[in-house]
Amino acid sequence: MTEYDIAVIAGDGIGPEVTREALKVLDTAASIFGFKTRRTAYPFGTEHWLKTQEIFPESAFSEIRGKQAIYLGAIGDPRAPVGLIEYGVIAKMRFELDLYVNLRPVRCYDDRMSPLKGKGPNEIDMVFVRENTEGAYTGSYGFAHKNLPIEVATQVMVYTRVGTERVIRYAFELARSRNKRKKVTMIDKANALRAQDLWTRTFAEVSKEYPDIETDHAYIDAACMWMIKNPEWFDVAVTSNLFGDIITDLGAMIQGGMGIAASANIHPGKLSLFEPIHGSAPKYANQNKACPVAAILAAGMMCDYLGEKAAGSAIENAVVDLVRSGRIKGVNTGDHPTDQVGDMVVAELKKVLAKV
Numbered sequence: 457m458t459e460y461d462i463a464v465i466a467g468d469g470i471g472p473e474v475t476r477e478a479l480k481v482l483d484t485a486a487s488i489f490g491f492k493t494r495r496t497a498y499p500f501g502t503e504h505w506l507k508t509q510e511i512f513p514e515s516a517f518s519e520i521r522g523k524q525a526i527y528l529g530a531i532g533d534p535r536a537p538v539g540l541i542e543y544g545v546i547a548k549m550r551f552e553l554d555l556y557v558n559l560r561p562v563r564c565y566d567d568r569m570s571p572l573k574g575k576g577p578n579e580i581d582m583v584f585v586r587e588n589t590e591g592a593y594t595g596s597y598g599f600a601h602k603n604l605p606i607e608v609a610t611q612v613m614v615y616t617r618v619g620t621e622r623v624i625r626y627a628f629e630l631a632r633s634r635n636k637r638k639k640v641t642m643i644d645k646a647n648a649l650r651a652q653d654l655w656t657r658t659f660a661e662v663s664k665e666y667p668d669i670e671t672d673h674a675y676i677d678a679a680c681m682w683m684i685k686n687p688e689w690f691d692v693a694v695t696s697n698l699f700g701d702i703i704t705d706l707g708a709m710i711q712g713g714m715g716i717a718a719s720a721n722i723h724p725g726k727l728s729l730f731e732p733i734h735g736s737a738p739k740y741a742n743q744n745k746a747c748p749v750a751a752i753l754a755a756g757m758m759c760d761y762l763g764e765k766a767a768g769s770a771i772e773n774a775v776v777d778l779v780r781s782g783r784i785k786g787v788n789t790g791d792h793p794t795d796q797v798g799d800m801v802v803a804e805l806k807k808v809l810a811k812v
């Protein structure tokens with residue numbers, strides 16, 4: 457029986473609660489579909505930093521390099537300086553493991569979940585491919601004349617040909633394998649950020665290798681508008697790191713809320729990281745009222761990536777059935793006790809077992 461070695465970082469705030477439900481679902485899927493997971497829990501996050509002053513020791517990092525997947529709950533807490541834990545844990549893994557694709561599906565499972573009039577599951581079904589190792593996130597920033605009235609702050613956006621090309625190519629391959637609208641929309645702001653001309657040229661070149669895939673383009677400001685007005689125009693969208701960060705929160709809202717939006721940080725063929733998009737929401741921690749659906753779907757994406765495709769789709773389908781039938785009545789904080797949502801998904805998965 458295949459056994460997968462998985463690192464688990466439950467993290468801060470609601471992270472541990474939603475992770476517990478996701479792992480419960482993962483275990484059920486594993487027992488139904490005949491695989492095992494061996495998990496190692498790592499304590500990193502704000503709580504651990506407050507206690508030990510340790511963020512992410514290299515010894516643990518090199519141990520994690522040997523795993524097959526990383527599962528992360530949520531990180532961040534106002535008791536730590538802004539960005540310290542985010543850069544020390546999430547960004548560290550994205551950069552040092554070269555997880556250049558941040559895959560963020562935006563799928564509305566039921567009309568009831570959609571905040572957009574007349575737009576539901578048929579119209580809201582897209583995947584964002586967010587570049588995940590470059591752009592505004594590389595940490596190339598600085599201050600001059602600090603704390604003087606003439607202080608200057610700069611942050612450089614970095615785009616490389618290699619980094620741009622590989623993520624654009626991934627988007628085209630994805631559009632082909634999804635076999636839906638067969639369209640890739642590139643979202644940028646090349647009219648103002650002239651360095652993004654590199655994206656314009658690279659997109660044009662790569663697209664020639666995919667004559668079966670339609671191409672489209674939108675500036676980020678217009679893309680925000682089209683996402684609300686005509687979400688059905690999007691199939692696969694590829695964009696740079698910062699724009700991808702921002703527009704996928706908007707995406708989460710049109711699919712039903714932060715409680716349902718999952719993501720995968722991928723280096724194709726190598727160790728990758730799976731997490732819900734939402735943050736740690738410290739004010740809701742330990743109240744058993746956070747929604748674990750996004751965390752559960754992230755575990756489903758992890759199964760899919762590991763090659764356990766049947767388990768991955770069974771997890772997603774169980775959530776879809778629960779949402780469509782109204783048994784999951786909402787994915788906002790307080791809609792259901794956290795543990796009961798996990799139990800519902802487990803029970804739904806077991807029905808699959810009855811059929812296998």
Ligand code: IPM
Binds near residue numbers: 543546701
């Ligand atoms: C995300 C988050 C992170 C990001 C933060 C926590 C650094 O917002 O994964 O979308 O900006 O990438």
Ligand code: MG
Binds near residue numbers: 701
């Ligand atoms: Mg974000």
